[in-house]
Amino acid sequence: MTDIFTLDQIKASLKDIDTIKAIEQGFVAYSQKKAVIPPIGEMIFEKPPGDVHIKYGYIIGDDYYVIKIAAGFYENTKLNIPTDSGLMLVFKQKTGELACILLDEGHLTNLRTAAAGAVVAKYFAPKSVQRIGIFGAGTQGRMQLEHLKPIVDCKDVIVWGLSQEELDVYKMDMEFLGFSIQTTMNSEDIASSCNLIVTATPSKSPLLRADQIRKGTHITAMGSDTPEKNELEPGILRAADIVVADSISQCRSRGEISVALKAGLIEEKDILELGNAILDEKLQRTSEDQVTVADLTGVAVQDIQISKAVYKTLAQNK
């Protein structure tokens, strides 16, 4: 019988897993062309609006391949059920047998996304972070900050959101985790005081302008994963010293980089791929003055890495 693990079991396994390391290794395999990632499968529903994505692939010569199914149905809030759902399926690469089903309800996607933010900060955040700025007080706004904890030695944070109520809850939750949180609904407050900024919103119009960005700032933009979403004025990418993508091929059509490419403000040759930067110190931040921007659109190799790590841990502890 196939192993089937629930969200509670999956969450319990995570304390034994170095997710940041697993994701980092995934990006390296990806940039070294060792990962086979077919095009994303997609279904779009209109009434009620919803989208389903199938992300899948494998690392060549690895033990497993992984298929992830993720759904977002935004009117579920009316029914008091979560908007996002999902599961991951792990199969044996030598036989095609189903190894396990991870009923993670989308949690592992959130986790691997947050871990990517930490990987980026490890190589591109300035050595001395004065203050962390977070755009978005939702799940990723929380998880990105949590994942910066082992990477960045700064607990002083300002968070931007659309409602004071949401911000108050965020402040309470994150101060419980040891951060000192200021809140704001004015985006100017972020750029003026932070040199490590994470944007984690579904915004379709820019939250930050090029003229706001100070020397030495690093920005991780992870909210935009479709051609429509856009969190940064594209001039920010033109002005940046380093622009890094989780996947250059995906960033051609999705995320902040796609907007800047289409506007002719940057060229593809100006873009670094994260896995290559991890391997080569010269491609990482080399001075405290550089402005660096990372665009994360989410790559299936992250799903592969996190689900494998969870499965191996759960199988061992059975």
Add this chain to the structure above:
Amino acid sequence: MTDIFTLDQIKASLKDIDTIKAIEQGFVAYSQKKAVIPPIGEMIFEKPPGDVHIKYGYIIGDDYYVIKIAAGFYENTKLNIPTDSGLMLVFKQKTGELACILLDEGHLTNLRTAAAGAVVAKYFAPKSVQRIGIFGAGTQGRMQLEHLKPIVDCKDVIVWGLSQEELDVYKMDMEFLGFSIQTTMNSEDIASSCNLIVTATPSKSPLLRADQIRKGTHITAMGSDTPEKNELEPGILRAADIVVADSISQCRSRGEISVALKAGLIEEKDILELGNAILDEKLQRTSEDQVTVADLTGVAVQDIQISKAVYKTLAQNK
């Protein structure tokens, strides 16, 4: 907690399901453009050789959408494990929630394929079937014949296979089900005595020639589902009075029709789509003399229909 059903549970549910009807309704929805079937997802492995296919989609306005994952790893026989595996996932179309996981190990794919053969026979087999000819003594060779039982009033069968041993087992199994079985390793014996022929082999070179086909014969070719496989000399399709495809768009690149199209022996306008023929009597067989050929490549709408029917039955009986 998600409902997860095993192969035994799924098999037990099938006695309460009219699979032929479910598949027939699926083809109608498909030809009426009510089914949304995105391109098939695919992963190909080399060492050991294996392929994985993800078929998915939904009928517009229906309660569910379905994702099927099927794998074939042909060297599994060396390990004494089945070459084919698979599962189907049923999700709620209104919320994206996972409704159930059907761990059918590929059985429902076999079943929906066999049921499609029955649907074709219902509309295209001659009224008076003298003898049924089956190419292939494997799983589909068995299931196609079983599914003809409620449709065709003929129990006299001749089966072609590559080894006498395999044919002897087939004969024993199918006579137990009430058929009278002759066996042959000479394909001439089929065309000369049968007016309902089903080809269910993975052959890459034709098993039947155009000059062998007698007036009034119907052929269902279901073995070829890739661009390489080919069971019928393409001249058979040129000579046929009716050529019917489960999916015209899929048959452009897969199966018997693709071979005949590429050879310039037929044109796309000469091809009927099964769902349209079901709805319009004039498109079905209209005389006992016609030669008709149906090419089945397998359409995700069949997976949608069978998995929905199984889930509904299992959910009711819980």
